[in-house]
Structures are given as structure tokens and as C-alpha cells.
Amino acid sequence: MTALMERLGLGGREMTASGHSKNFVLKVVQPGLVGLMDGSVSTLAPLFATAFATRDPRITFLVGLAAAVGAAISMGFSEGLSDDGTLTGRGHPFLRGTITGVATFVGGILHTLPFLIPHVSLALYVAFGVVGVELLAISFIRYRYFEMSFFMSAVQVILGGALVFASGILIGSA
Numbered sequence: 001m002t003a004l005m006e007r008l009g010l011g012g013r014e015m016t017a018s019g020h021s022k023n024f025v026l027k028v029v030q031p032g033l034v035g036l037m038d039g040s041v042s043t044l045a046p047l048f049a050t051a052f053a054t055r056d057p058r059i060t061f062l063v064g065l066a067a068a069v070g071a072a073i074s075m076g077f078s079e080g081l082s083d084d085g086t087l088t089g090r091g092h093p094f095l096r097g098t099i100t101g102v103a104t105f106v107g108g109i110l111h112t113l114p115f116l117i118p119h120v121s122l123a124l125y126v127a128f129g130v131v132g133v134e135l136l137a138i139s140f141i142r143y144r145y146f147e148m149s150f151f152m153s154a155v156q157v158i159l160g161g162a163l164v165f166a167s168g169i170l171i172g173s174a
Contacts, residue, residue, distance in 0.1 A: 020145055027091035028099060029145045031079055033138070035100035038075050039107025040134040041161050043067040045168035047112060047127070052172030057123045061115035068108030076101025110134055135161045 020029075043064060050063040080097025083090055090096060111134065114126035139154040 023089075023091075025145050026089065027096065029141070030090070031096040031100040032103040033141050033145075034079065035072075035075050035103030035105075036107040036134075036141070037138055037157070039068060039071055039104035039109075040111070040131070040138060041107075041164050042071050043108035043112070044131065044161065044164045045171065047115075048124075048165060048168035049172035051115070051120060051124055051127075052169055055120050057115045057118055057120045060120070060123070061112060064108065064112030064115060068105050068112055071108050072101045072105035075104040107134060131161065131165065 079100035080093040143150040
């Protein structure tokens, strides 16, 4: 596996203090984490605002899907166009953009899928739980690859998510 990662330019012999290939962290984990964070957090406000404003799970699902797709395209292009990789060594822009875009979509669609449930109240409870799992997963990735305290990572990620989540509920309830 290590040899394959090196051949693809995603791994290397230089390791981080946590024992991971520096190239893998820079070229795969970091763009994936940025996408996952953006998709998980940026789609919360429109999704929950729509759910609280309309109480219609179908409309909420469509808004969440549109937000996830739009965020994925935007983040994929942003990451790919922000750096050609030669100066920073962060890898090929197409690969980074693809990783970021896919991760953004995953982060945005996971808490949108519960709105396929025809009862908005149940869908909201399931989506709340999914958001919690997403934020904990992001915290774990930060802990695992970026050598930070899991507790501090969770506090930071959950605080950011809670602010966006609350804004969506407040706007949707107005």
C-alpha cells in the first residue's frame, strides 16, 4: 500500500510526528478535511432553515441536495484553482479539487438524506444525529492526522457547527 501511494505521489518517506506520510496528509487528508468540514457545516443553515420554514421534507431534501452539489462544485474549483501545487508541494490541483469536491458533497448530503423520510419531525431528529456524528468524525480526523487534542478539536468543530445550525433554525423560524 505504501509503495502504491508513493507511485501515485500521495505518499512519501517523510513522516509527520503522528507517523503518517507528510505527502498523504498534505495531498489527501487536508483537502478531504476541508471539503468535509465545508460540506458538513455550510449546508446546515439552508437545510435547517428550509425544514423549519416549510415543514416539507421533500422541499428540504431538494434544497439540501442543491446546497451539497453547489458547495461541492464551488469547493472543488476553489481548491483546484487556488494552488497549482508547484510552490507548496500540495499535489496536482485536479486531484486536490476532486478530493475536496467529493468530500464536500459527502459532508453536505449525509445530513440531507434523512429528509427522504416523509415525516419532517422524524427527519429532523435523524438529521440532528447525523450532524453530531459528522462533527465528531471531523474532530477525530483532526485529532488523528493533525496531532491535536480530540477534546479541543471537538469543542472547536461543534462550536462552529452549532453557530451555523442555530442561524439556520433562527432564520427558518422567523
